[in-house]
Amino acid sequence: MAPVTTDAPEKPPEAASFPHDGALLAAMRAGEARAFEELVRTFTPRLLAVARRLVGDQAAAEDCVQEAFLNAFRGLDGFEGRAGLGTWLHRITVNTALARLRARRAKREESIDHLLPRFDEFGFRVEPSWSASRGVEELVDDSEVAALVRAKIEELPESYRQVIVLRDLEELSTGEVASLLGENEGTVKVRLHRARMALKTKLEPLLRGDGMAA
Amino acid sequence: MNSLRRIGLRLERLMFERAPGMITCREFDGFILDYVEGRLAPRERRLFERHTRFCGPCQRYLERYRATDRLVMAARGTLADAPPADAPEELIQAILRARRLATD
Numbered sequence: 001m002a003p004v005t006t007d008a009p010e011k012p013p014e015a016a017s018f019p020h021d022g023a024l025l026a027a028m029r030a031g032e033a034r035a036f037e038e039l040v041r042t043f044t045p046r047l048l049a050v051a052r053r054l055v056g057d058q059a060a061a062e063d064c065v066q067e068a069f070l071n072a073f074r075g076l077d078g079f080e081g082r083a084g085l086g087t088w089l090h091r092i093t094v095n096t097a098l099a100r101l102r103a104r105r106a107k108r109e110e111s112i113d114h115l116l117p118r119f120d121e122f123g124f125r126v127e128p129s130w131s132a133s134r135g136v137e138e139l140v141d142d143s144e145v146a147a148l149v150r151a152k153i154e155e156l157p158e159s160y161r162q163v164i165v166l167r168d169l170e171e172l173s174t175g176e177v178a179s180l181l182g183e184n185e186g187t188v189k190v191r192l193h194r195a196r197m198a199l200k201t202k203l204e205p206l207l208r209g210d211g212m213a214a
Numbered sequence: 215m216n217s218l219r220r221i222g223l224r225l226e227r228l229m230f231e232r233a234p235g236m237i238t239c240r241e242f243d244g245f246i247l248d249y250v251e252g253r254l255a256p257r258e259r260r261l262f263e264r265h266t267r268f269c270g271p272c273q274r275y276l277e278r279y280r281a282t283d284r285l286v287m288a289a290r291g292t293l294a295d296a297p298p299a300d301a302p303e304e305l306i307q308a309i310l311r312a313r314r315l316a317t318d
């Protein structure tokens with residue numbers, strides 16, 4: 001899972017700072033309103049980014065984050081502090097987002113067949129030969145490339161985006177992803193493979209060095 | 215494509231498929247995920263690697279698939295540095311308001 005720090009962003013002058021998670025947690029359990037405000041202001045931006053990766057649009061992500069915080073507030077007494085508050089909130093947000101996606105009636109999803117490998121009439125793969133203008137090791141050091149990769153993942157249809165976000169970005173195991181999505185591991189593997197193949201096609205202009213807009 | 219060329223390609227395909235220990239390009243596809251994640255059984259790995267020695271398109275595909283995987287891993291590593299989404303003040307106030315209502 002991507003590390004989440006508790007470093008607070010710049011806050012309005014009237015907001016208080018709590019030196020560490022333990023102090024913040026104690027203040028929330030004591031019902032201090034300023035502690036809840038500190039928690040929400042500190043973590044909302046990152047949780048919105050997490051939700052957005054899973055549910056796909058800003059409005060749904062905001063609803064998801066609001067619901068996640070309320071779930072967290074209800075579960076405060078049960079939080080044992082083994083993980084940091086940020087990690088705990090991150091997991092609640094992921095679970096909340098997935099629950100929303102499961103509840104959402106599956107609408108007809110855009111096909112990715114046009115992004116999958118092609119084979120000729122004799123069953124041989126069709127994969128054109130071209131030379132990359134930049135090596136992949138050069139690309140991985142480019143922060144703009146990383147942003148572009150994330151943007152291309154967000155373009156994938158929902159069921160493929162979910163599995164690649166959970167498995168490859170959130171680093172959950174196949175078993176954990178299957179459990180969260182309510183699917184069996186075989187289905188998750190197939191969907192992950194198709195998602196990666198589709199992403200490979202989407203990133204091909206970048207790999208070739210054609211340049212691409214996010 | 216003229217008919218002689220089609221026949222030639224069909225023969226090439228048959229020879230390729232019927233060579234000992236040779237898998238098809240479609241079968242190769244089914245093995246890619248497990249191969250890059252190191253989960254192929256030894257026999258299947260040998261069949262997979264043999265295919266890449268004889269099939270240029272699949273060899274290229276595997277290289278580009280791995281490059282994509284590498285880019286996704288790099289993107290994962292930058293998530294912590296990625297600018298977080300802007301948090302609308304309305305959202306923050308809505309969350310705090312909902313908490314107050316829930317505890318009143």
